Amino acid sequence: MARIVKFSDLEFDELVSIEQKTIDIPDRPDVTNKYRKLLFFALREGILRTFHKIKSKTNPQLKVEKRFTVITVKHNDSLFTNCSTQTSANKDEFVISNKFTKVPITPKITDIISQQNFNQFVEDEKNQKDTALPLKSNEIAGKSVKAKKGIFLYGLGDYSRVYIAQNIKSLSKIFCIDYSHQLAKYYCDRFGYENFGIIPEDSYPLLPTIEKPLAIIATYHSDHTRIAKEIFKSNPNTLIFIEKPPCVTLQDIQTLVKLYNENALIEIGYNRRFIPTNQEIKSVIFNQQKVINISVKEILINESHWYFWKNQGTRITGNLTHWIDLAIYWINGSPIEINLLSSPSKDETIAVSILFSEGSLVNITVSDKGNSLRGVQEQIEIRTENETFFIEDYLKYTRVKSDGSKTIKRKFKRVKGHDAMYKHLTKVYNNEAPISYSKEELIKSALTTYHVTKMYQENVRNFKMEGILDQLN
Secondary structure (H helix, E strand, O other), rough: OEEEEEEEEEEEOOOEEEEEEEOOOOOOOOOOOHHHHHHHHHHOOOHHHHHHHHHHOHHHHHOOOOEEEEEEEEEEEEEEEEEEEEEOOOOOOOOEEEOOEEOOOOOOHHOOOOOOOOOOOOOOOOOOOOOOEOOOOOOOOOOOOEEEEEEEEEOOOOHHHHHHHHHHOOOOEEEOOOOOOOHHHHHHHHHHHOOOOOHHHOOHHHHHHHEEEEEEOOOOOHHHHHHHHHHHHHHOOOOEEEOOOOOOOOHHHHHHHHHHHOOOEEEEEHHHHHHHHHHHHHHHHHHOOOOEEEEEEEEOOOOOHHOOOOOHHHHHHHHHHHHHHHHHOOOOOOOEEEEEEOOOOOOOOEEEEEEEEEEEEEEEEEEEEHOOOOOOOOEEEEEEEOOOEEOOOOOOOEEEOOOOOOEEEEEEOOOOHHHHHHHHHHHHHHHOOOOOOOOOHHHHHHHHHHHHHHHHHHHHOEOOOOOOHHOOO
């Protein structure tokens, strides 16, 4: 794939023209029953968390306007054009794919407006004769150590503002990066970072100047593994925290396994592993054969949402992976066979069954059908030989023991594990706790997610995984 670069870093003879047109296509449908939804989240997720969510959604400084952008330059006596989606009108803040098409005359945006959904973060396979312009030579920062610790944060969307920022307040903050200059500058000023940038490469010269950096990767899913690899190359002492999913492609998985083998310090961010109820269940059932049934009501997103980009691995990689990973967390065995059924609807309504080597069976159904007021909703049933467990959206937990007695725990707040996950990460960073996510778990979780995605994309109903996992160890 062509490299994502800053337009200001490219060399060419003349800037001929820049044309832009606003793209008014929202990623999420309008919220209905706003006040009822607000009340629910205030009660179930806490007033402070709800406040941060509202602030993140309504702050005018965070309203990013997307613009379909056509750039034409002259280089070596020829005209070249580039199409992208930008969040700024300032050319010095443009982030583009270094891929220019040679044209006979300067194109008009009206001639190619049908491509306005195009974005530079997805490879365009239609034209393989594109040209990469040369990059300006930049001075590299000195390698002397300037600080012992500090955070480098990649990806500054709602999740970073609502969940990450609130949990790392006490840590030193060196660099925050987002492809949107507007978001990066806001985040830097609001949360006290020393520097900000608009591509990951902006931060790499500073990584070696920190003795032990903490890098948190919460970008587009397709970027996760690439950035992790580049960070490790810049400073192998970095503790690399990758928000789910760690991988999209098979090559991503192979790359991360190689990093593990090279003793990279990697922690993976599947927050449901840190829910106390899930940890309690694991302590009881891990070594028992079991049947697990999981039904998930997912959030509504529009077709324009980046989860549906062809390089993001579908919503299976974006969301369903949570429950694949949770099953692997609960089961002392390896996935050996997958069955999948999918609805022809565009919302990716999917039912997947996974058989594990020790006999456990997991059934997961995900869909955005149902009432959306409460966000993501989870109903989970676990049955061992003599016991049954029920989780009702993490607000009610029931355990029916072997003697027939029943214990019920009710929660006023719906805890999803985010805060506990970042508390654990902070402890790992301060050498107060070990890394919890192993290479073996990565292989099981990422490879299962990859093959479920591939089955969905290729309309495959059954896949045998026996022997597949061993190829990556």
